[in-house]
Amino acid sequence: MRHLTETIILENNAVAKNIFRMTLKCPEISRSAQPGQFVNIYFSDQIHIFPRPFSIAGATDEILNLIYRVVGVQTSQMAGWKIGQTVKILGPLGNQFTVDASVDNHVLIGGGVGVAPLIFLADKILQGGIEPQFFLGVKNRDEMPDGKFFRQLQDFHASSDDGSIGFHGTVVDNFLSHLPGIKKSVAIYACGPEKMNAALAQLAGERRYDCQISFERLMACGLGLCQGCTVKKNSTDAEAGYLLVCKDGPVFHSDRVMFND
Ligand SMILES: Cc1cc2nc3c(=O)[nH]c(=O)nc-3n(C[C@H](O)[C@H](O)[C@H](O)COP(=O)(O)OP(=O)(O)OC[C@H]3O[C@@H](n4cnc5c(N)ncnc54)[C@H](O)[C@@H]3O)c2cc1C
Ligand code: FES
Missing domain, CATH: 2.40.30.10 (Translation factors)
Incomplete structure (x- = not known):
């Protein structure tokens, strides 16, 4: 409530x-x-x-x-x-991420300040006795939050666009470089810029990974009243139209929505 x-x-x-x-x-x-x-x-x-x-x-x-x-x-x-x-x-x-404990690899992927909901999710997954994999990408070292946020994570991977901290490249490239070591079923939980979200949705579609993405849109009311925070449903969805990020989301399965990349 x-x-x-x-x-x-x-x-x-x-x-x-x-x-x-x-x-x-x-x-x-x-x-x-x-x-x-x-x-x-x-x-x-x-x-x-x-x-x-x-x-x-x-x-x-x-x-x-x-x-x-x-x-x-x-x-x-x-x-x-x-x-x-x-x-x-x-x-x-809004709604929440859903964690299916039967999945083998829980992969959290954040771009910039999109890390916020994933820190909370990582806490919950750890409390359930599961060790998640966490990938965080930032533009440069100055934008990397204090390491204390990630201290409890054994499987944490930083990246930066300019190579000043961690892997040199995008957070999606960093995740791709780890894919050969990732076996069995994968669930991705992501929050970040639209371009990152679109790339992950495509990857998840190709590899049949479950992928949940938390969206950001400009919001006025935040309560489902102004219709200002729309995201287009995937065209394969039987009922074409729009969803509201504030009311139906902000978390959507990547195959349910269209991305503006
Ligand atoms: C569900 C949801 C969760 C969010 N969670 C976080 C979070 O945890 N941490 C965080 O830093 N930000 C988050 N945001 C974005 C945050 O709400 C905006 O950055 C903030 O409202 C900007 O307010 P402002 O008055 O400072 O910016 P403004 O002066 O209104 O705008 C400055 C710039 O920010 C852009 N902007 C404004 N609002 C948004 C928005 N909602 N999404 C994308 N770009 C925006 C504008 O287009 C403009 O370019 C979230 C947004 C949503 C919808
Ligand atoms: S912000 Fe008003 S309907 Fe979503």
């Missing part, structure tokens, strides 16, 4: 260049939050009436973590928020 609640900021620190982690005290939301779901953050000024959506990057009984990149007006405001300040948020919203 979703809650609209005033939360208290416990932490709001930079973890990489222009990337911040915010920790909020909000048991109402954190207790029921699942990996893949997101929250709407509201802003108290009269100009920015629309909330901003952020994936849940971790949740315990009391606490919710978000990881956000400063890209524009409202995320710049967020970077200036102080510990102890209150923030209005609504959540948890």
Whole structure:
């Protein structure tokens, strides 16, 4: 069940260049939050009436973590928020990743700040006694979040577009370079730029991997009211049309939707 609640900021620190982690005290939301779901953050000024959506990057009984990149007006405001300040948020919203424990290899693939929902998912998979494989691609070393996020992962693989950290190339190329060592069934869970998502969807289609992707779209309401966050259904889908990222997603099986690459 979703809650609209005033939360208290416990932490709001930079973890990489222009990337911040915010920790909020909000048991109402954190207790029921699942990996893949997101929250709407509201802003108290009269100009920015629309909330901003952020994936849940971790949740315990009391606490919710978000990881956000400063890209524009409202995320710049967020970077200036102080510990102890209150923030209005609504959540948890949207659907979640589904983990089938009978699959042999659980592969999490994140591009940039798309890492956020996958950190939460990795925690859940580890709690279930399964060791996931985690691939994270960034543009360069400056954008790689603090290593403490990935310390508990034994099978973590970093890459960067300019080669300044980890594998030199895209996160998809890094995953492809590991494919010969990956046996049996594979489930991919991804979140990142549209180009990365499209490449993974194609790969998953060719190799018949199960592939779930968390989508981002510009959102106004975040509640299924404005129809502003559409994604086109795959043309092979019997009922052609559109899905709403905020209401039907943000997580979709890659064969269910079309990609703008
Ligand atoms: C379900 C969902 C989960 C998200 N999770 C995260 C997250 O965990 N961490 C994170 O950093 N960001 C996340 N985003 C994106 C985040 O909501 C936007 O970056 C944020 O709303 C930008 O607000 P702004 O006012 O700073 O930017 P604006 O000033 O509004 O825009 C600045 C630039 O960012 C682009 N932008 C704005 N909103 C989005 C969006 N929703 N998707 C893609 N590009 C956008 C604009 O086109 C513009 O180029 C998520 C988006 C969705 C839909
Ligand atoms: S953001 Fe309004 S319907 Fe999805």
